[in-house]
Amino acid sequence: MDTTNISESKVKSLIQIAVQKHQSGQKNDAELLDKTEVAEILELAVQQQRDNRLVEAELLYIQVLEKQPDNPEALYGLGMLAQQMGQYQTAEQWLSAASHVQPNSVNTWFSLGNLRLVQEQFSEAEKAYRQALVLLPNSLPIYNNLGYTLQQQGLFEEAINYYQKALELKPDFIEAETNLGNALHAKGKLSSNQKMHYAQLNNKLGVARKKALDFKNAVTCHKQAIALQPDLQEAHYNLGLALQEQGELEEAIASYQKLLELNPNYGEVYLNLGKIYQQQNNLTEAISAYQQGLKLINPHYAKVFAATQENKDEISATPLLLQKEVQIGEYYFPLIPSVSETEDKRPFWSVVIPAYQRPDYLLESLVSVIAQWSGIEEMEILVIDDASTPPLYQLVNAIGRGIVRYYRNPQNLRQQGTWNAGVSNSRGLWIHLLHDDDYVLPGFYTRLKQSLEGCPDSVGAAFTGYENINETREIIFRQQLYGQNRGIVSDFLQVIGVANPLNPPAVVIRRTTYERLGGYHTELTSTLDWELYKRITTFYDWWYEPEILVHYRVHSQSMRTELSLSGDRIASIRRSIEISESYLPAEFCAEITAKSRRHYFISCLADIEIPLKAGHIAGAFRTIQEVLKIDRSPQALAKLFAWLEQDRAAPLRDEIALRLTSLPLNNCVATT
Structure with a gap:
């Protein structure tokens, strides 16, 4: 960024x-x-x-x-x-x-102290904290942070004094109590039982700091916990996690290996090691670690994997069905056939993972699902390889043999074709489309099934809370659309009709919903999920599960980035608005469509910077064209012209001027 x-x-x-x-103290009328x-x-x-x-x-x-x-x-x-x-x-x-x-701003002085503390400028931080304390005496955070800066300067007795002042005001203030214990430990004043107590406190505080994305202090807390109690397994595990999320991969490996010396059967450790090896592009070690971890945490997997020989058979081509269509509004969508009757019981879940050219991310996605797999009667897992070169079969088979069905498209069908093929070949009652670069968190399928088994037939789809992460696994966005209010959502059409707040990995759809309304529109290269969600909301209710149960990965190799560079993403947004206008309920259609056009005009205007920064001027120009097709009202034009006046828009202004000067002049007619 x-x-x-x-x-x-x-x-x-x-x-x-x-x-x-x-200093002048002057204010003018303006x-x-x-x-x-x-x-x-x-x-x-x-x-x-x-x-x-x-x-x-x-x-x-x-x-x-x-x-x-x-x-x-x-x-x-x-x-x-x-x-x-x-x-x-x-x-x-x-x-x-x-x-x-x-x-006289306490916040400013306190923030200055924190800034200097982060940079280990302890004496300067002390000055800022003392100034804040003058303005706000008896402040718990200031007492604690001032004590910490003094402790880092070796002034233990004074530091202990400030920690004790904080604890007099709030006896359960964990930060001050933990720091007090660490200061007493440095002075050699703790008994064995006290060391164990403060080790647990350090570990607990480290978990809290990691949750607040303060990885540096999380690492410090867990290391202190281990110093106090070297065999504390939780501290070793949490230290490994914090180091891993901080990008200190070799240190994380060392921490995990130390833990495996204490407990060789700690399955989650192997899964985390698999993620690290995957990130290092060491797929052989990643596969080995993932296999070991899955065997330890999932007895269903261990049993099937051990009983299944590695399959060297020919790769199965994706069965492609005859192209029939269903009409909704004025548009036609691919027909999703109903499941043929067999003696086999249909599983509750079909997890469909479309995959293309991303073997590293695919491993983690697969493992996250298989870790929650409890048998073929409960869940089928399909990987649809969209003609990757080389095929992804060996990778999938190494992790999922005996469990995962692998298909390879005979030619590249792109996202819309692969999604429709996956849905068409599924047999589950509910279908989950999971991108090959995203992954589910523990409890995704169990929690959703508990809710969906008893929900009425009016519910055609469901979604959970989710988080967006970047390439280094940092959480950059969190979405819990309806807070903690689990259940059927109301007025969702007014939300989803205007803009898409969902990500596909957080969504599951009843198969009969697909069978009635059709699959993904073949014309859309992007936002095809949003168009389907609008179609579903027009005819069905949605269920909301509030927990954060999915991680959606934002990275430079994502399809969204590619489509934004060319302008295709904006063209698909515009087309999606036009398609849904034909079937949205008449009483809401005009209002929802107008709001959607205004929203995406502003949103897509910001998207112009993606091709601009990449030097893709043609893509930026096409984006401008598509933005104007979304909304060309006087208000929209004024915003566009204001945006074009910015310095960073100079290359695009030059391109517009060049194209205008290249227009033929014989269309102009002079009058007298």
Whole structure:
């Protein structure tokens, strides 16, 4: 990610203006009139920052400073933003400016202390914390953090004093109690039982820090727990997890291997080692670790895998059915045939994994499903290889022999063809389409089945909470659309009709829903899932399962990135809006469609930056064309022209000018 849109010189200039403006104490009439607008921009900036849209948040904060150079909230916001992006020197500049403008802000001084603490500038952090404590005496976090900075400087007695002050105010303050134990341990003042107690506390605090994505402190806590109790298995395991998520893979391997010396049958450790070897592109070691882990955690897998010989037979081609269609509204969709009657009991689940050219991610996706497999009577697993070269058969067979059915398309059918082929060849009551680069979390199938077994026939599909992760497994987005309110959702058409808040791996669909409404539209190269969700919502209810049960991976090799570069993604969004307009209920259609066009105009305008940054000017130009087909209202045109005025849009402006000057002039007619 490009982490900043402003130069260092501009940062210094803005900070200087902010300090001078505050010292002058002057306010002009224009600034007073801008108060409402500034408040609105600040609110939007905070929301963008909360949603991890860091570049957008930064630009909004800068807009505020251009109107009010000494606005303390914008200065503080930019400081926190810079720290979030790892730009510590810039963060120091912004927060120092905020402290000049608003010297009585506890938040600013406390944040300055935290910033310096992260950089191990302990004496400077101490000064900031002491200033915050003057402004807000008896503050638990300040007592704790000040104590920690003193402890890091070797001032143990003073540190212990501050921890004890915090615990007098809140006896169950785990951070202060843990730090107190560590300080006492450093002074040699703990008994054996006390060491065990503080080891557990360190481990517990490490888990909490990891959950807050503070991996550095999580690692410190787990290492301290091991120092206090070397045979604490939980601490070794959690240390390995924290190191793994921090990208310290060799250290994580060492931590896991130490744990296996303590407990050779710790199945989850082998699965985590498999992920590391996969990330290192060592697929042979990854397969071996995954096999061992699955055997230890899943007795159903161990039994079938041991009884099945490695199959060297010829690869099965995907059975492709005759192309029949079903009409919904004014459009036709591929017919999904009903399941033929046999003596075999149909499984509850069909998990369909379309796969193409991503052997590393496919392993993890498969393992996440097989770990929850409890027999063919309960779940069938299909991998549909979309003509990968070389075929993915050996990889699938190495992990899933005896369990996974592997098919290979005779030619590349792309996403829509592969999805339809997978659904058509499934036999389960409920179908789960899982991307080959995503994976399910423990409990996905069990929790959904508990809810769906008893739900009414009006429910045609269901979805769970999910998280987006990047290539290094960092969580970059979390979605729990209806909070913790499990059950049938109401007014979902007004949500899904406007925009798509779902990701396919978090969605399961009843097979009879496909049979009635058809499969995925063959014309759409992107957003084909969204169009189907709108079709389903027009005729069926949806069930919502609130837990986070899926990880959706966002990475540079994803199909979305490829389609965004060419402009195909925006074209599919536009086409999806046109298709659903033909079948949405008449009383809601016009309103939903208009909202959808407005929403995607703004969203797709931001997408132009993807081909622009890649130097794909033709793709950016096509995106502009498709955006205008989505919404060409005067308001939309005004936003487009304003966007084109930005510096980063210069290459696209040049392309538009070039194409305009290339138009033939003989279409112009002179009049007198």
